[in-house]
Amino acid sequence: MIKGEALHLAFGILGNATGLFLFLSPTVTFKRIVIKKSTEQFSGLPYVMTLLNCLLGAWYGLPFITRNNYLVCAIYVAGAIIESIYVLIFLIYSPKKERAKIVGLLASILVLFSGVALVSIFGFHKEEQRQFFCGSAATIFSVIMYASPLSVMVSNVSGSSLGAMQLILYAIYSENKGDIKKPNLNGSMEMGLSNAHQLQK
Template identity: 30%
Template sequence: MALHLSWAFVFGILGNVVSFMVSLAPLPTFYQIYKKKTSEGFQSIPYVVSLFSAMLWIYYALLKKDAMLLITINTFCVFIQTFYLVAYFYYGPKKEKIMTVKLNLLFNVFGFGVIFLSTFFIQNPLTRLHILGYICMAFALCVFVAPLAIVRKVIKTKSVEYMPFTLSVFLTLGAVMWFFYGLLLKDMNIAVPNVLGFIFGVLQMILYAIYKNHPKKIVEDPKLHFSDQHIVDVVKLGSMVCSDVNAVAPQPIGTNNNNGVVEAQNIKRNTMEIDASNRV
């Protein structure tokens, strides 16, 4: 029994290490946001959902009482996702700020509040744990479907530039570690979703091997052309795809004090450029 628990501890520690590294994957994205002083073109929903998922798993681990390693990594996840959301909100345009607030209210206030209130007052602790576990497992399974978006993009473009191989490897390793952690603890709510995570991780690596030597394809769809997706590990038991769209910045309007006609032409040309950018 002691050996059984020690192996669970080992896999839990390894899962924490891998998931910690995956959680830091979006940092380059937010460095770009910091340099450009704008988050326009980037989406906040993956970070909102990651925060919601981490809160769920912390609640589950607290009720379970023997899953401290779930608490450690998801506590870090709450911290880092909050940091991402604050940075996004600070640099985001007004419309995106409003959307981010709405998403946070929907998932992290209303959604989590409903789940918490509907389970906390259940008298039987075992029943409460089972219901919450099913909710967490269902949510994790839904999250694991997210890689289908990037798989579709790779097949459509025949290019792996949207699917970093290293990140796919780490997500697959994380799924393996958390699967064995849940299996050794005899907790299928943890183990089962990671089977799907492992399958999608292997699928991504196979696609990378197939298309890694293909030349980059010019994408006709402008939305697809400007899209670059980062996979974000959700509760350290799952992953999801987050879009990273590069904003198109209009060129500054030049002036010519000596020639009013040239200035008017420049203004007209740049106005047309701005309209074209907005349409994109």
């Protein structure tokens, strides 16, 4: 029993260390944002979604939701603090349009988290039900968190597709333009030759 608890603690600490490195990994990006005082082409969506995931994870680790999950609660509280700093920096240096978008998204996730918390407290009276509900919510939004950077890829793919279409259309236009010019050149040459013959006569 003691050995099992020791392994549980050891893997919990290892998981927390890994999670902390994950949350700190965007530090280089935000250092660049602060130095340049611009968010450039970076998206704030992944950081807002990670904040929601951390809030739900911290809530799931609380004693009245699940027992003996202090390490889970601790790492997600730390993650929520770190992500809040990222979002704050992004709001300071982002353009007005992007800032309004992130503020709206931030308000939405806070409302969503509050809804999950209230439902888990007042809607479920058994501990197992609260665990399942909060765990399911945390799992779903964890998947959304890891998928959120794909939103940037979608815009890049659409931009690449439009660029490829422009190249294809330009190639078709250039080819057709060349075909149109060739008869005109031949015609002008023939007219020039006929005029030369007339002058010789």
